[in-house]
Amino acid sequence: MDGRGCSRISQEAPNPLIIPASLAANCGANPVRSAWLASLPATARSLALRWKLTFGEPFADATCAWVAPARRADGSAAVLKLGMPHFEAQDEIQGLRFWNGEPTVLLLESDEQAGAMLLESCTPGSKLSAQPEDEQDVVIAQLLRRLWSSPGWLDVFRPLSLMIRHWIDETLANSQFWSDPHLVRDGLQAFEELSQSESERVLLATDLHAGNVLRSQREPWLVIDPKPFIGDPAFDSTQHLLNCRASLMSDAEGKITRFADLLQVDRERVRRWLFARAAAEPRSVWRDDDLSQLAKKLSKSIC
Ligand SMILES: Nc1ncnc2c1ncn2[C@@H]1O[C@H](COP(=O)(O)OP(=O)(O)O)[C@@H](O)[C@H]1O
């Protein structure tokens, strides 16, 4: 668990609650999230009473949630996650319930109103991102293929096209900051075309990357932090690929081909989703940012 062993778990919720800097920074400018952050100590205390938990210092790498190692009344280890109000993460509890530990962490308790989850603890909890990239490709491809399913009641989840629409609207609202409007418009058009031309629809994790895969005992690797939407499986390749920036910059074609083949998805759709995200996904800095550089590279070499 990233060095946070049970010996450091306190008898009650630390008061005042420790808030990781990255989470505070993510909430700062947004009134809804600031209000959520202000209510965190009370929420954590009431859940500690209700679920009979003691918990320790939160994981410092959390950016969209307050997450801490916890111990239940029977002495077993767990992890408490309190999710920040976040459009993409709205159905995380439903998703964990659906996947039921295959191959995600198990959901032990939940409170949808509070965005609260008591999760199976991954031990030792080290991240797949510490492993070589070739190994990451193989493990992530295997996990994604297990996550993708399409039983009848999937319609409780939101369509991927809704998330794409949300991203398009946010990017359009920031048009004054675009440094290369042609590139962004091409990316927006690719988003529109891709989300209207899905031939296969499955339950996606949408944010599966090597930092959201933890070493565990029940299985070698378990998925945390899914953001479920229903849509094109080729889209689910993109978060891991975007994190493999150096490989994409040096050999985009080779990297995309290898990963698309491991996933057994359409290479061309992987290429186009990747281009759309690099060119037009919302971001805080548009001028000379890394993603735009990648989009230019992709548009030269493969689009
Ligand atoms: N079930 C778990 N077992 C062990 N550690 C966990 C677990 N869930 C989360 N963590 C730790 O908390 C961190 C943040 O959790 P995550 O769900 O990825 O939140 P965020 O939405 O902020 O990325 C992870 O990177 C990991 O270090």
Ligand SMILES: [Mg+2]
């Ligand atoms: Mg995460």
